[in-house]
Amino acid sequence: MQATTNASINIALVGNPNSGKSSLFNALTGLNQKVSNFPGVTVDKKTGTSSISAALQANIIDLPGTYSLYPKSADEFVTYDVLVNPKGNDRPDMILIIADASNLKRNLLFCSQIIDLKIPVIIALTMMDIARKKGVEIDLTGLERELGVPVVSINPRKNKGIPELRKNIDLLAREHFPVPPRDFVDSHAMAPEVVNQIKQHVQVRSDYAALHIAVNSDELHFLNGGQKLAIKNALQEHRFNKTKVQAEEIMQRYARIKHIMKAAVVEADPLQKQLQTEKLDNLLLHRFWGYVILLGVLFLLFQSIFWLASYPMDGIEAAFGALSGWLTNVLPDNRISDLLINGIVAGISGIAVFVPQIMILFGLITLLEDTGYMARISFLTDRLMRQVGLNGKSVMPLISGVACAVPAIMAARSIENRKERLITILVTPLMSCSARLPIYTVMIALVVPNRSVLGFLSLQGLVMMGLYLLGFFMALVLSAVMKWFISIKEKSYFIMELPVYRAPRWKNVGTTMVEKARIFITDAGKVIMVISVILWFLASYGPASKMDPVHAKYEQLMAANPAAHDELDKAYQSEKLANSYAGILGHAIEPAIRPLGFDWKIGIALITSFAAREVFVGTMATLYSVGESPEDNDATLREKMSAAVRADGSPVYTVATGFSLMLFYAFAMQCMSTLAIVKRETKSWKIPAIQLVYMTALAYICSFIAYHIF
Incomplete structure (x- = not known):
């Protein structure tokens, strides 16, 4: 692999979970990164570009974390496939192994396996500060000599060691560091005949890669039918025992790792020091106080969403109200102006007003992840999860569901037990995602008084x-029910490494907030804008047989009574909306939703929300803009909804209707993207169909009960 002028190479980042891999990826690529899926699977593929030197560019692939080259989950198998596949599109020219210096012995197992694949390797040691606090001193030169590959100490969070790492990548690309000629362990000797026959049929770089193809030939998609048949015959002929070979390999590796640790690492007495992390865990993972603190953290999170976001949200609402009023005054009264004011501006306002809350929610979640507390939440809740048919790993998808159900359901791949994974997928959409946040915000502002409880707690924040x-x-209740109906019997284990506590990287928090706001505005915004314009059309036009009589009626009334022009105009706009295409659709479904306290306008919003839940707010903004007279265009959406009345003059948004609507959106499966990802993850339409039916029924029943109680 000789680097030339303006050369480009593929570098794979691999390492154990929580070893600092993502931090290094961000440090190397900066903003030059994108997320897609690996071909054929719904596993995140993070790639980015990095300028290593003036003559060398690198395509960095951040592979899912794994503890060894023996995969146990879908994520780990993706990493395995990229590293073993000799002809894959993501085949790396170089591998950058991120190893946790404070847990070096365990990390060296994976490092040694990667080295034996005979792909150029650099080991980047992270957590050196934690290792020193544990009393561990590592001789980098000695470690490099023992392993036969470059070893660099880095701290990607503080950008330390990155220039030296880039220099080593450049030198390795120019072949100043050759691939180690000697195997870490003698893979060929473990099954010589099998290794030789596999190398005849598959072009692999090393004996160790051939050994892995023997172990996992049935699962490797890059092997064709003829290769699989030849390998199967070889395994049968030589009575290949993969369990015995794996055990022998691991024992040999740890024997050599023990020798390396003696030669290059000085370890203190493990009882000599208790790290600050362990002291904090004594409190934060306490059987009683741990749960009290967890509830306190969640309480502060939701209080902050309301408290911190209220000021920018009020400002954005007022600004768009003023903009609509100004446009009404300066633009001519025609259809184009109506589309601009009541379609486009109303739709944009429905997006922009909730950006502060979206940013704050994701910022606080990133803060919990960055400090290491998010993993503790999984640990704390494992006992509770097991009682309802899940395990601690289910908590991460459930917590991620607070942001968005789509990546949360994908995160369930890390759950090895099939039954627990399926139940997690089925109940994750019950978690209130960020798309529900705008709906909650509007309804809470309408029906929950803005006052304090005990003098310092926001009642609105408590309801949220x-x-x-x-x-x-x-989700827990339904999980407990589902575990009796899903008859998959598998043993379940919960193994998770708890990362050390770290000070949050405020730059990372800020970047995440901006990025999530951008995604909300562009992705959700596109859907909201398109539906807002379609709704404007449906709400502005209707069948001539219905619209013409309304127009003629109010022309006569206004001509006969000019003094009542404003009142008649409001009545005209309202009746015109009721007879539009949108009004006809809304009235058609109104009998089904009237028992829930919903009117036909809310019915239209329920239908459009199947594209995305956050469309509810854009729908209401458009309907109430189209249905109002021009003089009311400077009013905010909350003011318009607060003033909305039924045919009998009673207010639409009472406490009963408000809580009924919030509960409906809390439980209903109104997200086509979620249904699509469930289908992809389960490879069946049966599971998303079950989700759609049970969540809609649950939403209807709970909404019905709430409306009649209040």
Whole structure:
């Protein structure tokens, strides 16, 4: 692999979970990164570009974390496939192994396996500060000599060691560091006949890669039918025992790792020091106080969403109200102006007003992840999860569901037990995602008084927290029910490494907030804008047989009574909306939703929300803009909804209707993207169909009960 002028190479980042891999990826690529899926699987593929030197560019592939080259989950198998596949599109020219210096012995197992694949390797040691606090001193030169590959100490969070790492990548690309000629362990001797025959049929770089193809030939998609048949015959002929070979390999590796640790590492007495992390865990993972602190953290999170976001949200609402009023005054009264004001501006306002809350929610979640507390939440809840048919790993998808159900369901791949994974997928959409946040915000502002409880707690924030906790507890209840109906019997284990506590990287938090706001505006915004314009058309036009009589009626009334022009105009706009295409659709479904306290306008929003839940707000903004007279265009959406009345003059948005609507959106499966990802993950339409039916029924029943109680 000789680097030339303007050369480009593929570098794979691999390492154990929580070893600092993502931090290094961000340090190397900066903003030059993108997320897609690996071909054929719904596993995140993070790639980015990095300028290593003036003459060398690198395509960096951040592979899912794994503890060894024997995969146990879908994520780990993707990493395995990329590293073993000799002809894959993502085949790396170089591998950058991120190893946790504070847990070096365990990390060296994976490092030694990668070295034996005979792909150029650099080991980047992270957590050196933690190792020193544990009393561990590592001789980098000695470690490099023993392993036969370059070893660099880095701290990607503080950008330390990155220039030296780039220099080593450049030198390795120019072949100043050759691939180690000697195997870490003698893979060929473990099954010589099998290794030789596989190398005849598959072009692999090393004996160790051939050994892995022997172990996992049935699962490797890059092997064709003829190769699989030849390998199967070879395994049968030589009575290949993969369990015995794996055990022998691991024992040999740890024997050599023990020798390396003696030669290059000085370890202190493990009882000599207790790290600050362990002291914090004594409190934060306490059987009683740990749960109290967890509830306190969640309480502060939801209080902050309301408290911090209220000021920018009020400002954005007022600004768009003023903009609509100004446009009404300066633009001519025609259809184009109406589309601009009541379609486009109303739709944009429905997007922009919730950006502060989206940013704050994701910022706080990133803060919990960055400090290491998010993993503790999984640990704390494992006992509870097991009682309802899940395990601690199910908590991460459930927590991720607070942001978005789509990546949360994909995160369930890390759950090895098939039954627990399926139940997790089925109940994750019950968690209140960020798309529900705009709906909760509007309804809470309408029906929950803005006052304090005990003098310092926001009642609105408490209701918001209650909605999120309600989704979580409903997920637990249904999980307990589902475990009796899903008849998959598999043993379940919960193994998770707890990362050390770290000070948050405020730059990373800020970048995440900006990025999530951008995604919300561009991705959700596109859907909201398109539906807003379609709705404007449906709400502005209708069948001539219905619209013409309305127009003629109010022309006569206004001519006969000019003094009542404003009142008649409001009545005209309202009746015209009721007879539009949107009004006809809304009235058609109104009998089914009237028992829930919903009117036909809410019915239209329920239908459009199947594209995305957050469309509800854009729908209401458009309907209430189209249905109002021009003089009311400077009013905010909350003011318009607050003033909305039924045919009998009673307000639409009472406490009963508000809580009924919030509960409906808390439980209903109104997200086509979620249904699509469930289908991809389960490879069946049966599971998403079950989700759609049970969540819609649950939403309807709970909404019905709430409306009649209040």
